[in-house]
Amino acid sequence: MNTLLSEKHRAIRKAVRSFCDRELTPIAAAIDQEARFPWEAIEIMGKLGYFGIQAPTELGGAGLDSLSYVVAVEEVSRSSGAIGLTITVHNSVAVHPILSFGTEDQKNRWIPPLARGEKIGAFCLTEPNAGSDASAIEATAIRKNDCYITNANKVFVSNGGVADLCLIFARTDPGAGRKGISVIVAERGTRGYSVGEPEDLSGMRANPVCSIRLYDCRIPLENLLGKEGAGLQIALETLDTGRLGIAAQATGISQAALEASFRYARERQQFGTSIGSHQAVQGMLADMATMVDAARLLVYRAAILRDEGKPFSREAAMAKLYASEISTAVTDRAVQIHGGYGYSKAYAVERYYRDARVTRIYEGTSEIHRMVIAKGILEEYP
Amino acid sequence: MSFHCIACIKAAALKAPAKGMKKNSDTAQMNPFDRIALALAVNVARSCGGMITALSMGPASCSFVIYEAMAMGADKGILLSDRRFADSDTLATSTALAAAIKRLAPFDLVVFGARTSDSDTGQVGPQTAVALDLPLVSGTFDFEWKNSFFLAHRKMDEFRETYEVTLPAAFTIHPSSITPPDIALENIETAWTKKIAFWSLEDLELRADQVGLEGSPTRVISQKMAARKRHCEFIEGSVEEQAEKFVRKIKEKGII
């Protein structure tokens, strides 16, 4: 099945699966229903390296490659999509941009506690009036003496309710349009920093997705990530990596739905035989298995390209688009195979169905992904 | 006290062998009983400063168990890998392991899992101890290092025993001894940067007729997955009565 994985990557899959089967799968339904962030599991995951999967070991990370990263995110998401979201947002769009754009000082200060899971990171781009169009953000960070006076109303912040460190996209030069956007790192506890109530989400409910508001927050100049005006470029680069994580997350949810469906199709008897022996059900199972494999291969390809230092942006976009689209298709069929029971919270496929849905929306909707992919290809064929 | 512990581990089959099937990480896993033995050894080594060698016999495609052992805390790993070792029974396996362990001297502890998940003989540990002329404590569930002597706590059925052991000695480890801890991701990465040693028949200074089919007085004619029959039984009565009856039943069956 995993022809592209080396023994090392298989060992990573095995270790992550063994941990998740024991610690996450048993609580996944409850934390979803209670919309509870499972600190008990998160603390262990921090010690095991899940919060600094690709961060260098010198800075407290696990020092793994991108292929290992997607394997780990897939496995965590197979147990709990919401914790998969915590891990991928923290690693891909908080730790990664600090490593890529941070100064030595910033890395030494922020990465070790993040990589050990002692602090949790979040990425704050979206605003009420700026979703797909990130360049429409209204947040401002105006330099005054030794700080940026920051005002922002960020919504839908994954990990927001538990985050210690937020990457805030704001205008440092409000007159400069797209070139006036920068990234400021805001730390929880700063005066003027406030966290909204968690969104009452359809899926991913164990992740405290909140709004983060900054009112005249004085953030020191040394918390500027990268250069002033480089915000959108950082966002784009970061989202390339983020897409890999979301694609892996969607694949993990699909995989869980697939396994549950195969099990159920064998067990459930109707018309004197298991439903899996009915051709119509087999057709669904075959399509699901094929889609999941195809998604996984796209994810692996993008990760391997990244590990080889080659351009991977389009491939990551394709992986994200495809893996998220098929995850709604696969989880939808999983519900269908479970019949009425699949529509009940008694079976996990009901949760997979809700969790999968958002992967087509966040870190760039499917429509935006299609636009980006097509635009790139069209430019190659003038 | 710093000591050298050798942990013997097997890549146990997950599936019955079929024609053309290779033993690798898809079809085999580290024998879960060996994982427990290794975890206990790692614990002891951490607490008194010892070092651990993981030792396994199997085809090169099974070297993943050695890397996994290193990710769990073994310091170095050796795989006895030679076509001529193929089809060894428990005696031939013990002969090869004993030869390798001799080569690894000096050592203080040799630990084995209580049995394997794919053949369940429980013979390799005791046989290897005999071949090496070592004392053996079976069913060990904990070690204790007193200043001048070494204690092994043993668990068998309803009894607990404590042995004072002169080292070097061999131990088979009780399955309830320890829950192997989760492996940190970084340790997997580090383990795979290490080199493992591959030893052949010549390295062990054994003759071809001491190992493999030739060195095996017993042979497996066929092996297939056992079809497990499940049946469902309803226990009647009040909750207390049901609990009573249930406990009695599983005791009768030797499950507890």
Ligand SMILES: Cc1cc2nc3c(=O)[nH]c(=O)nc-3n(C[C@H](O)[C@H](O)[C@H](O)COP(=O)(O)OP(=O)(O)OC[C@H]3O[C@@H](n4cnc5c(N)ncnc54)[C@H](O)[C@@H]3O)c2cc1C
């Ligand atoms: C659970 C969850 C977690 C999230 N986590 C984060 C986070 O951590 N950080 C963060 O910054 N954001 C986060 N988001 C926000 C998410 O990234 C946005 O919801 C997403 O970018 C879409 O923006 P929007 O919701 O404003 O939709 P809109 O942009 O208003 O889009 C509405 C619809 O219009 C379509 N559309 C918009 N523009 C175009 C166009 N040009 N061409 C074609 N179709 C178009 C979209 O595809 C979509 O179908 C999260 C959202 C959710 C639900």
